[in-house]
Amino acid sequence: xxxxxxxxxxxxxxxxxxxxxxxxxxxxxxxxxxxxxxxxxxxxxxxxxxxxxxxxxxxxxxxxxxxxxxxxxxxxxxxxxxxxxxxxxxxxxxxxxxxxxxxxxxxxxxxxxxxxxxxxxxxxxxxxxxxxxxxxxxxxxxxxxxxxxxxxxxxxxxxxxxxxxxxxxxxxxxxxxxxxxxxxxxxxxxxxxxxxxxxxxxxxxxxxxxxxxxxxxxxxxxxxxxxxxxxxxxxxxxxxxxxxxxxxxxxxxxxxxxxxxxxxxxxxxxxxxxxxxxxxxxxxxxxxxxxxxxxx
Numbered sequence: 001x002x003x004x005x006x007x008x009x010x011x012x013x014x015x016x017x018x019x020x021x022x023x024x025x026x027x028x029x030x031x032x033x034x035x036x037x038x039x040x041x042x043x044x045x046x047x048x049x050x051x052x053x054x055x056x057x058x059x060x061x062x063x064x065x066x067x068x069x070x071x072x073x074x075x076x077x078x079x080x081x082x083x084x085x086x087x088x089x090x091x092x093x094x095x096x097x098x099x100x101x102x103x104x105x106x107x108x109x110x111x112x113x114x115x116x117x118x119x120x121x122x123x124x125x126x127x128x129x130x131x132x133x134x135x136x137x138x139x140x141x142x143x144x145x146x147x148x149x150x151x152x153x154x155x156x157x158x159x160x161x162x163x164x165x166x167x168x169x170x171x172x173x174x175x176x177x178x179x180x181x182x183x184x185x186x187x188x189x190x191x192x193x194x195x196x197x198x199x200x201x202x203x204x205x206x207x208x209x210x211x212x213x214x215x216x217x218x219x220x221x222x223x224x225x226x227x228x229x230x231x232x233x234x235x236x237x238x239x240x241x242x243x244x245x246x247x248x249x250x251x252x253x254x255x256x257x258x259x260x261x262x263x264x265x266x267x268x269x270x271x272x273x274x275x276x277x278x279x280x281x282x283x284x285x286x287x288x289x290x291x292x293x294x295x296x
Contacts, residue, residue: 002292003229010233010285013105014277019118020104024276025269027097031090032272035083042079095137098283099129102201105284125201132200135208136193143189150185154178191230192219194282198290222293229289230282237278244271 014021103125107114114121158178162171195215196208205211219226248267 002289003225003232006229006285006289006292007232009288010281010283011236013284014281017104017280020101020122020280021273021276023100023119023122024097024279025273027090027093028272028275029269031086031093035086038079038082038086091137092134095133096126096130098126098133098197099201100126101280101283102129102197102287105280105287106201129197129201132206132208133197136196136200136212139209139212140189140193143192147182147185147189151178151182154181187230187234188219188227191226191286192216194286195219195226195290198283198287202287202290218290218293226286226289229285233278233282233285236281240274240278241271244274 100122104115104118104122107121158171158174161167161174192212192215195218196212199205199211199215199218200208203211244267248264251263251267
């Protein structure tokens with residue numbers, strides 16, 4: 001019951017936060033646009049106005065694309081470097097925004113002035129907790145190292161079960177078992193970090209590592225319920241992704257080139273906005289669940 005109540009509260013709260021959804025959409029839109037610009041400049045510099053460029057515009061061919069990469073290795077190295085910088089910046093901005101999300105979600109009902117000045121409250125909270133959340137990301141490397149070690153330990157087990165690859169059927173099943181284990185561990189680590197951030201904000205704690213350890217204990221003490229809530233939210237995301245995929249796959253043909261470009265672009269932007277909504281739903285639902293445990 002507590003899990004369903006937290007889930008419903010999270011979904012409702014996320015729906016009531018269009019301004020925060022817009023901020024998260026804008027983050028993805030800006031970085032997506034920057035990545036597209038860099039990639040587009042690389043292609044135009046590499047192939048210019050050649051026949052090859054025309055053929056790529058008509059039908060994207062991966063073999064041709066990889067040939068371009070081979071013959072323009074210096075530009076490719078630069079592209080990879082810029083891509084790495086953008087990914088790093090995206091990570092830092094994401095860490096920054098978590099503080100803003102939780103600062104808004106933890107406002108008491110009587111804080112009407114703070115809610116009215118949402119942007120100011122959001123970015124103040126983001127700045128306040130950025131350092132702590134960044135340190136939390138560093139401590140989380142312990143969990144990611146454990147994740148990679150577990151995957152390394154699965155290699156000899158896989159060789160044993162598949163007879164060094166001679167049993168193809170067992171290899172097929174073991175591959176999907178590894179995927180399931182990998183996803184389970186990734187979700188578990190992300191869930192622990194979510195609750196760690198929540199505890200840091202609720203308690204305004206400077207002891208980041210202690211909060212990190214406490215939330216690991218909390219997650220395992222309430223293992224079934226925390227997993228149930230997290231996977232309910234994951235399932236919600238999967239369902240909506242399928243809806244978007246079906247909608248995008250069944251878009252009608254338009255006689256206007258402008259409409260042919262604009263409608264898929266609009267669907268893509270709605271999907272990006274949905275990702276922001278889902279992130280808020282995760283934080284809000286887990287916040288309600290955390291507070292319900294604190295009230296016991």
